Every structure is written in structure tokens, then in C-alpha cells.
Amino acid sequence: MVGANLKSETMKLMEKRSGIEAEMNAIIEQLCQPGGPGLSGSLVDSEGFPRADIDIPVVRAQRNRLAELKNDHQEITEKINVNIQVLHSAKLTSTPKESGVEMNQNASVVNVGASVSLQNLALRDSHGANDVDMISGVPFAMVDEIADASPAAEDGLQLGDQIVKFGNVKAGDNLLQRLASESQVNQGHPIPVTIMRQGALFNLSVTPRTWQGRGLLGCHFRIM
Numbered sequence: 001m002v003g004a005n006l007k008s009e010t011m012k013l014m015e016k017r018s019g020i021e022a023e024m025n026a027i028i029e030q031l032c033q034p035g036g037p038g039l040s041g042s043l044v045d046s047e048g049f050p051r052a053d054i055d056i057p058v059v060r061a062q063r064n065r066l067a068e069l070k071n072d073h074q075e076i077t078e079k080i081n082v083n084i085q086v087l088h089s090a091k092l093t094s095t096p097k098e099s100g101v102e103m104n105q106n107a108s109v110v111n112v113g114a115s116v117s118l119q120n121l122a123l124r125d126s127h128g129a130n131d132v133d134m135i136s137g138v139p140f141a142m143v144d145e146i147a148d149a150s151p152a153a154e155d156g157l158q159l160g161d162q163i164v165k166f167g168n169v170k171a172g173d174n175l176l177q178r179l180a181s182e183s184q185v186n187q188g189h190p191i192p193v194t195i196m197r198q199g200a201l202f203n204l205s206v207t208p209r210t211w212q213g214r215g216l217l218g219c220h221f222r223i224m
Contacts (some may be wrong), residue, residue, distance in 0.1 A: 018199035024069045025160035025198075027062050028144055032159055039063070039144050039222070040055070074224065077138055114162045139164050139196050140171040141179070141221040150218020155206040156177040157219060164201065165194040175223050183208040183216050 006025035035053065050056055055129050139162030145157050146152055167182040168177065174205050182191065190205035 002023050004017040004089060006083055010080055010087070013076050013080050013083070017073060017080065020069050020076070021074050021162070021196070021199065022071070024066060024142075027066045027069075028142075031059065031062055031066075032145060037153070039066070056214050070224070081138065138171070139224060140175060141166075141223050143219050144222040145220035147213050147218040150213055151211055151219040152206055152219035157193070157217075158197065159207060160197075162196040162224070163193065163221060164196055165192070167191040167193070176221065180219055187216055 019147055020120045028039065030036070037043060037051070037054055037059050043051055043054070043059060074087050139141060141163040142156055143152070143159055143161045143163070164170075166179055167186060169178045169182050172178075190207045195202050195204065195205050206217065208215065211218060
């Protein structure tokens, strides 16, 4: 009964997190639209006067709200991780070895174009999908800037996509350096990427390569 209650609580937290992600994505899209100030762009012009092409009070309010949502997202994600670890520990002690629980990172991932929610995956009771799958769905970075016609854009990445796995990079320390190194090492070769988009996990591949713009991908990752 405790496990069922904890699982129900985790599902509610995941639904709440999806709502937060949707609001964050909407704000990011508004701030990063063509001519917009972006997430951290200056609100004054070259002469030091307030920019006349944007609504500065609205931009400030959106940035403040985005910061609040980021904190809420991190707090909820931490709670989800704790719950999942408890659920997984309980399952390991109660599940016989012949059940064949497989730690497959791709078990909770679908190809682009499909739509499988984390909630559905977690509610599935088959041995091929277990509570461990949800751990692999925790993003560590977000695409907060992406250039038109860039390698990232052409290969399917979108503004607001949350990175769950980028090649061999999953989570940990020095993430920005590791992401940059992964791109440089694999220049000209496709990198498997797992993203979360609108609450669903997707698989795609991105090939770092030279193009007319800066960098090998033409996008910017923000560590979450």
C-alpha cells in the first residue's frame, strides 16, 4: 500500500513538473523569438537607453517567473528522484531474480514522431518497463538558444528541448565542458541524443559539423 501511495504521489509530481516545463518552454519561446531580448540579453540600447522595441517590464517579469519555475522544477525533480529510488529499492527486495528486470536506457524512449508519456511508462506493469526507466528521463540541460539552419535545428533539436542524454554525457559535473568535448570528438559523426519534449521522451541524432554560423551545432545548452 505504501508503494502504491508513493507511486501515485510520484505520478502527481511528474504531472506538475510537466506543467512547469510547458510554462517554461512558453516563456523561453517568447523571450527568444526573432528580435527578442533572449534569456539574458541587454534591455538597453548601444547608447544606454531602454530599448524601445521591447516591453521591458514584461520581459523582466518573464525572466523572474522563469527563475522561479526553474527552482520549482529542480525541487520537484529532486523529490521525484528520491521517490523513484525508494520504489526501486523496494522492487529489488521483493522481485525474484527470474523476473529479469533489465536496466535498458532505451526502454523508456521512443523515436521522434511517437508520443509516449512518462506517466504511461511508469504505470505500465510489464517487466520490460519499470520504475528505473523514470530515472533515465531526468533532464540535465535545456536548449535555450538555437539558430535557424544550424546543424542542431536541421537534425531536429528545438528550442526548449531538455537533454536527458547527449552521446556519452548523461549528468554529473562539468557538463558544459563535457558537452562541448562530445561535439568536438564526434565532429562529422552522428551523436545519439535523448530529449524530453512536452513531457515525452524522444530519440534523435545530431551531427556536429561546420556551417555558416558559430560552433559545430549552432545552439546553446543551459544546465538545469
